[in-house]
Amino acid sequence: MSKQLVAGIDIGGTNSVFGLVDRKGNCIAKGSIPTAQLKTAESLVKEISRAIKGFSEGYEVLGAGIGAPSANYHNGSIEHAANLQWKGIVPLARMFQRMMKIPVVLTNDANAGALGEMIFGGAKNMKDFIFITLGTGLGSGIVVDGRVVYGHDGFAGEIGHTCAIPGGRACGCGRKGCLETYVSATGIKRTINEWIEAGKTTSLAKFPAKDISAERIYNEALNGDQVAREAFEFTGEILGRVLADSVAYTSPEAIFLFGGLANAGDLIFKPTIEHFEANLLRLYQGKVKILQSGLFENNAAILGAAALIWDELEKRKQHN
C-alpha cells in the first residue's frame, strides 16, 4: 500500500506555497508559485494542481487543504480578497476539487495555523486554545472543544479587528483602534514612527520611516536601544490586555503566538504575559499559558493547510 499523504496549499498575495505532508507533519515535497504573476484563479489552480500531481508519484494523496485570505470555510470560496488580483467571489475549493478529484477544504490562514498547532504543534493534547499570528496584520484562530470556530458566516476569529483603543489608530478595515494597528509588524513600526515624530531619542531615528522594519526594531532593542525596547513593551501591554478579554470569551487552556513578532522572545512575551495576568479575571490568573507556537516557521503555512484536511478527513471518518 502506498503511503498516504495530503496536499497543503497556502495562497498568499505575493507567493503561493504548497506541499505534500504526512500525518506526522513531515513535508515530503514542496513548491511555490508567484501568485501575483498569474492573472486568473483558474491558471493558479491549474499550475498548483499540476505541480502537486508531479510530486504525488508513488503516494496516495487523500485530500487537499487550502489556507487563503478572505476564505469562507462554509462554501469554500475566497470572497473579495483585498490583496489578491481576483475580484468578487472565487469558488476556489470547488475549482481545486474538479482539477484534483480529491476532497478539498478551504479556510483562512490563521484558522489553518490553529489546526496546524493542534495536529502537529504545541496544542496536540488541547481542545480549547487560541492561535494568534503576528505578521503584517494580526490573524487569529479560535479552537473550542477541538473544533475551529467558523461562525455563522464562516469567517469567525478576527481578534485583530476587536477594538484595543477606542478612537485609536486608523485601521485598513475603515475603523479605529483595532488591535492589529498596534500589535503586528506594521503596528510596532507605527509606534516607533509616531514616537520619533514626537521627538523620542532612538538609534532608529537615523533611518527613513519606510526603512524601519519590525526586524530592525528588534535588532536595535537587542543592541540596548531603550525606545525600541519600550515599543515592544507597549505592544505587549496592548496584546496582553486584549488577550485577557479573549479568555473571558472562550476560556482557552493556552494562547499560542506565531510569526515575526512572536520570535522576539522575552522582548514581547514578558510584557504580554505581565499585562495579561494583570487584566485576567481572578478565576483564570496563573492558569492560562501564553506560548510560542510549536510550528516551524519555515513550513508552517503548508502544515496548517495540511492539518485542515487531515482534521476534516478524520472528522468525516468518525461520522461514518
Place this chain on the structure above:
Amino acid sequence: MSKQLVAGIDIGGTNSVFGLVDRKGNCIAKGSIPTAQLKTAESLVKEISRAIKGFSEGYEVLGAGIGAPSANYHNGSIEHAANLQWKGIVPLARMFQRMMKIPVVLTNDANAGALGEMIFGGAKNMKDFIFITLGTGLGSGIVVDGRVVYGHDGFAGEIGHTCAIPGGRACGCGRKGCLETYVSATGIKRTINEWIEAGKTTSLAKFPAKDISAERIYNEALNGDQVAREAFEFTGEILGRVLADSVAYTSPEAIFLFGGLANAGDLIFKPTIEHFEANLLRLYQGKVKILQSGLFENNAAILGAAALIWDELEKRKQHN
C-alpha cells in the same frame, strides 16, 4: 406510555425555582424554595428532589438540568459562589443524581438561558448566536455550531467581564472597566447616580441614591426625563460597541438580549443597534441581528435549565 418530561432547576442566591418541562417548553408544574433559608446544599437538594418527585406522578422524568451561579459544566460543581452560603466546591450535579437517580447536568444560568433560547425561544433554527442576560450583572452564553462554549475550565462566556472602558468603574471582580459595571441594572443605576452627583438635572434626583432602581429610571425616561433617556443611550452605546467586538470573535447570526433592561424596548435597543452597526467590521454590517429574547421572563430560568438537559439527552442519543 407516560409523557416524557425533564426537570429544570435554577439555583439563585435568594430563591431557587424548579419545574417539570416537556420538549415543547410547556412548564407542567413548578415550585420554589428560599435558598437562603436552607443552611446546607444537602438540605436544598433533598427539598427540591422531594418536591419534583411529588410533581412526577404519572410522568416519566428523563433527567434534570440545573442553572446556578459559578457552575462548572465539566465537573458538575458549584465553585466558590459569591452569592450562595455554601463555601468551596459543591458537587451539586452528583448530589442531585444520587437523590433523583436520573442524569443531571449543571451550568451557569446564562449558558442555560442560551440553551433555552435555542431549544424553546428565538434561536430555534440558529447554530451560532450569543445570549446576553441583563440583570444585576451581565451574563452571557455563547453558542457555536449548535453547542454552548464551555471552554477549558467549564466557565467560558464571561462577556460581562471583558473590559469596556480601560481604567473605568471598579467591578466586583476586583478589576476596572468591566462591561457589567456599565451595562446591567446596577450599571445604569451607577450612571444616574454619578450624573446626579455631577450636577445633572433630572427628576430622579429627588430620590435617595439607593432607591433609584433600573425600573424607576425606565419610568422616568418614559415620562420624558432627558437624563434618564440619556442613561439608556449611554448604556446602549457601550453595549453596542462591545457586542461589535463579540461578533469578531464568534461571528453569530444574532445576539439575544434578555432580562430587566432588555424589556426597555427602543430605549435600550435603539442606541445599542446604532453603536453596534457603527463599530462592526464592514463585512458584518447589516447582517447580525440584535433581538429581544424569545423566552418568557416568567419561566425563563426553569426553561433554560430544562433546555440544558433536553439538549444533553439528545446529544447522547446521537452518539449512541
